[in-house]
Each structure stands twice: as structure tokens, then as C-alpha cells.
Amino acid sequence: xEVEEKSFSxxxxxxxxxxxxxxxxxxxxxxxxxxxxxKVDSLKKLVSEFREENQKGVQNPETYLSNPLNGFSLIxxxxxxxxxxxxxxxxxxxxxxxxxxxxxQPEMPTATDLNEASQAIVRLxxxxxxEAEDMSKGILFGKQYDAKLLPIDRYFIGKHLFDRAxxxxxxxxxxxAIEAYESNNYMQxxxxxxxxIYALYAANLMYQNRPQDALLTIEKACQLRPxxxxxxxxxxxxxxxAEIVKGPPIEYSKQLPSTFEVGCRGGFGNKLSKLHCVYNxxxxxxxxxxxxxxxxxxxxxxxxxxxxxMSDQEIQDLKTLAKPNLKRATVYSESAAKSQVVExxxxxxxxxxxxxSNTTLRINQRIRDMTGFDIEGSEMLQVMNYGLGGHYDTxxxxxxxxxxxxxxxxxxxxxxxxxxxxxxxxxxxxTVFPNIHTAVFPQKGSAVxxxxxxxxxxxxxxxxxxxxxxxxxxxxxxxxxxxxxxxxFRRPCYI
Ligand SMILES: O=C(O)CCC(=O)C(=O)O
Ligand SMILES: [Fe+2]
Numbered sequence: 001x002e003v004e005e006k007s008f009s010x011x012x013x014x015x016x017x018x019x020x021x022x023x024x025x026x027x028x029x030x031x032x033x034x035x036x037x038x039k040v041d042s043l044k045k046l047v048s049e050f051r052e053e054n055q056k057g058v059q060n061p062e063t064y065l066s067n068p069l070n071g072f073s074l075i076x077x078x079x080x081x082x083x084x085x086x087x088x089x090x091x092x093x094x095x096x097x098x099x100x101x102x103x104x105q106p107e108m109p110t111a112t113d114l115n116e117a118s119q120a121i122v123r124l125x126x127x128x129x130x131e132a133e134d135m136s137k138g139i140l141f142g143k144q145y146d147a148k149l150l151p152i153d154r155y156f157i158g159k160h161l162f163d164r165a166x167x168x169x170x171x172x173x174x175x176x177a178i179e180a181y182e183s184n185n186y187m188q189x190x191x192x193x194x195x196x197i198y199a200l201y202a203a204n205l206m207y208q209n210r211p212q213d214a215l216l217t218i219e220k221a222c223q224l225r226p227x228x229x230x231x232x233x234x235x236x237x238x239x240x241x242a243e244i245v246k247g248p249p250i251e252y253s254k255q256l257p258s259t260f261e262v263g264c265r266g267g268f269g270n271k272l273s274k275l276h277c278v279y280n281x282x283x284x285x286x287x288x289x290x291x292x293x294x295x296x297x298x299x300x301x302x303x304x305x306x307x308x309x310m311s312d313q314e315i316q317d318l319k320t321l322a323k324p325n326l327k328r329a330t331v332y333s334e335s336a337a338k339s340q341v342v343e344x345x346x347x348x349x350x351x352x353x354x355x356x357s358n359t360t361l362r363i364n365q366r367i368r369d370m371t372g373f374d375i376e377g378s379e380m381l382q383v384m385n386y387g388l389g390g391h392y393d394t395x396x397x398x399x400x401x402x403x404x405x406x407x408x409x410x411x412x413x414x415x416x417x418x419x420x421x422x423x424x425x426x427x428x429x430x431t432v433f434p435n436i437h438t439a440v441f442p443q444k445g446s447a448v449x450x451x452x453x454x455x456x457x458x459x460x461x462x463x464x465x466x467x468x469x470x471x472x473x474x475x476x477x478x479x480x481x482x483x484x485x486x487x488x489f490r491r492p493c494y495i
Contacts, residue, residue, distance in 0.1 A: 011348035012474035032097035118160035120389025132172040174201040195221040211242040263432035264468035303450035317359040322383040344393035349384040374486040392467035398459040412484030428471030
């Protein structure tokens with residue numbers, strides 16, 4: 001059986017536990033240090049008293065030792081004390097605390113987690129065109145935050161990029177790490193030295209066809225850490241390359257943003273005026289009593305945005321229900337004929353049976369009112385929380401498989417998607433439809449509804465969409481995929 005990865009970074013809710021664990025670790029090391037300090041204190045005290053007595057003797061041994069009290073005490077000390085001092089020195093210190101640290105190791109984020117977190121930073125950088133230097137200083141998409149990246153953080157991001165052959169971006173992070181590095185005692189604890197960054201920076205420069213600069217950089221690393229055979233071997237190799245490699249450095253060039261990225265950055269603008277806001281009183285009979293605020297976003301494919309269709313209380317209820325059961329979101333794979341965890345979709349979610357609670361019943365009723373559809377046989381409500389740079393790459397919600405394929409045979413394909421935004425998102429996290437230049441930015445309590453299938457109930461390629469990476473915020477959404485079979489009498493004419 002597969003071990004389920006905790007996948008810390010893929011939901012903000014899933015990372016909260018880490019702060020609690022870290023707090024415990026800090027307390028543990030603090031107690032360990034206290035115990036060590038107590039040991040140091042008693043040894044220093046012993047040294048000072050022993051030295052004082054010993055000095056008296058050393059200055060004038062004969063007189064000192066002619067006193068029987070001194071003689072006795074010396075013999076006794078030398079027989080008994082030093083034996084015990086040796087025992088005291090070798091007795092393990094703070095083992096209980098070391099055990100606690102050890103015990104928590106298996107619960108720590110893994111290399112996979114760090115990989116995902118690095119990938120998230122890289123994704124934010126490329127989607128929103130963010131500079132390493134700005135991000136390092138806490139500037140995200142033009143806004144200054146009270147957060148920063150340490151030189152060691154920058155190094156790890158750079159290393160991630162280097163390992164993926166992205167040498168220019170890697171070099172920006174390395175450069176920033178080198179500039180900001182400050183050697184202090186605790187960097188020794190972490191076994192992270194300035195020369196480590198210089199060495200990787202040099203390697204990046206080599207890949208940029210800049211061997212002279214690489215050589216200067218690796219020499220710096222060798223100075224910082226003399227007599228390191230591995231560094232010196234690298235230096236010699238670079239010296240050799242500097243002599244033989246000719247030709248200009250590789251130029252750095254930026255790619256133009258994709259349509260999807262333009263949308264994420266807010267580049268589509270607001271095409272429709274407020275004239276497209278109406279009170280919907282007709283989709284279901286109930287709306288005559290309680291009209292819903294509806295904004296028409298697009299006609300082909302049909303797409304509307306409802307405002308104030310989920311109350312704060314309902315949102316609170318759904319989050320509380322979801323939190324203990326959040327699982328890494330998956331994507332259906334046609335070749336594997338099952339859903340799988342993928343880099344393209346990083347969030348955590350929880351499914352709810354229609355009758356899980358009063359709240360889910362109410363939300364399902366609202367979905368009927370908003371869409372006029374019969375949700376019998378549709379998929380369960382899905383509550384999702386995005387994490388670090390959380391996103392869902394461009395995709396279609398429909399399956400577009402043959403009519404008798406397992407996933408659609410009984411209930412039909414996903415005719416419509418209802419997507420509730422349960423939170424505002426401070427920056428990023430829009431739902432973007434690149435083929436129709438439409439972007440919906442999350443607003444707490446609103447819901448977007450669109451039709452995925454055309455009149456022939458075939459997938460409409462214009463519905464391609466994506467959840468842009470969240471820059472800052474904990475994005476919660478709730479969605480429902482409505483299946484087509486139950487609509488056989490609900491969609492009487494072409495819409
Ligand atoms: O979260 C979003 O903005 C879009 C999510 C989505 O497209 C999906 O879950 O299918
Ligand atoms: Fe989707």
C-alpha cells in the first residue's frame with residue numbers, strides 16, 4: 001500500500017501544524033542548552049577553585065606540602081576527584097532532549113516537501129514575473145510584506161533551479177544569497193558556509209559560458225575554506241576551462257508571458273460594464289422570492305458570477321468540516337483510468353455527501369437555484385484549500401471521453417461547474433479562462449458558474465481554465481461538478 005505523503009506545502013491549513021512542532025523543537029533545544037550551560041557553569045566553578053588551591057601549592061611546593069592538611073587533601077583529590085570528574089565529563093548531556101528531536105524527525109517535511117515548496121516559489125516567480133531580489137526582501141507583486149528570505153533560503157531556491165538546469169534564475173538567487181550572507185555562530189551549527197554559495201554560483205557561471213567569472217568566484221570559495229580538496233579540484237578544472245573555452249557568454253532573455261499569465265497578472269481588464277449586473281428572479285421559482293445578484297461575464301460559453309451566495313456562517317461550517325479531512329487533490333488520468341497526484345494541481349480538498357450537514361444541504365439547494373439544474377447523480381461537493389503558490393494548471397473540467405467510458409457512462413460528462421469562493425485572496429489566485437480572456441478574482445461569498453459542454457453536450461474548448469498560483473492568502477473554494485444526464489428535461493432549448 002502506498003504511503004500517503006503529508007504534502008505540507010499544498011495547503012495553508014496543512015502547514016499550521018508545523019509551527020506548533022517548531023515551537024516544541026525550539027523549547028527542546030533551549031532546555032538542552034540550559035543543561036549544557038549548567039554543566040559548563042559547574043566545571044568553570046570547579047576549575048577556578050582547584051586552580052586557586054593548586055597555585056598556592058605550585059608557588060612553594062615544599063612549604064605547602066609540609067602541612068599535613070594540604071598533603072592529605074591533595075592525595076584525596078587526586079585519588080577521588082579526578083576519577084569522578086572524568087566520569088562527569090563523559091556522562092551524556094541532555095539526552096532526553098536529543099531523543100525528543102530524534103523522535104520528531106519522521107514527522108518533518110521531506111525532500112519532496114522542500115521540492116514542492118521550492119517549485120511553488122519558482123512558479124510564483126514565472127507566473128507573476130517576480131525578481132529574486134524583490135522576493136528576498138519581502139516584496140511580492142509590488143507589495144512590501146513583513147517577511148524575508150534568509151541567505152540560506154535563497155541558496156536552497158537557487159539550488160533547486162540549478163538542479164533543473166535553470167542557470168540564470170539560479171544565479172540570481174545565488175548572487176542574492178552571497179550578498180546577504182552573514183557568518184554567525186549558528187550557521188556553523190547548520191553546516192552552511194559562505195563558500196558553499198560561492199561554489200554553486202561559480203558552477204552556474206560555467207553553464208553561462210563565463211569561465212573567467214566562474215574562476216574568480218571559485219577562488220573566493222577556496223580562500224574562505226582553505227585546504228578543501230573538492231573545492232580545489234573544482235577550481236583547477238575551472239582554471240583549465242578558462243584557458244580553453246572561448247566564445248561569448250550565453251545571453252539571458254526573458255520569455256513573453258503566456259495568455260494565461262497575462263490573465264493571472266490582471267491583464268485582461270474588465271470587459272463588461274456593470275450593465276450586466278441583474279437580479280436573477282427566474283432560474284428557479286424560489287428566486288422570485290429571493291432574487292440573486294448575478295453578473296453576466298460571458299455568453300459563449302455561458303458564464304455568470306453570483307454575489308453573496310454563501311454566508312460567513314456557511315463558510316465557517318464548511319471549513320470546520322473540511323479541515324480534519326483534507327487530502328491532496330488529484331487529477332483524473334485517462335491513461336491510468338484513475339485520479340492521481342500531480343504537480344499541475346497543488347491543493348488539498350475534502351468531498352462531502354449531499355446530506356453531510358444542514359450546511360451542505362443548503363448549499364446544494366442554492367446550487368439548484370443558481371443553475372436550474374438537477375444535481376441528482378452529480379459529483380459531491382468539494383471543499384478545497386490552496387497552499388504555498390497553490391494552483392491548478394490550465395485544464396478542462398469535462399472528461400471528453402467516449403460516451404461509454406466508465407467515468408461518464410451513467411451520469412454523463414460535467415455539463416457545468418459551480419465554483420464558490422470562500423475567501424478573498426490578498427494577491428493572486430484568480431480563476432483564468434485564457435481562451436476567452438476572462439479572469440475571475442476570488443471574492444468571499446461569490447460563486448462563478450459556467451457551462452463546460454456545448455449544445456451537443458461535447459466539451460467546449462473555450463472553457464479552458466486555470467487557478468492561478470496564490471501569491472499571498474489562504475484560498476478556500478467549494479465546487480460542484482454537475483453531470484449532464486439528469487438535465488435531459490432541464491435544458492429544453494439551446495442556451
Ligand atoms: O480554484 C479555482 O480557481 C479553480 C479550480 C478549478 O478549476 C477546479 O478545481 O477544477
Ligand atoms: Fe476546473
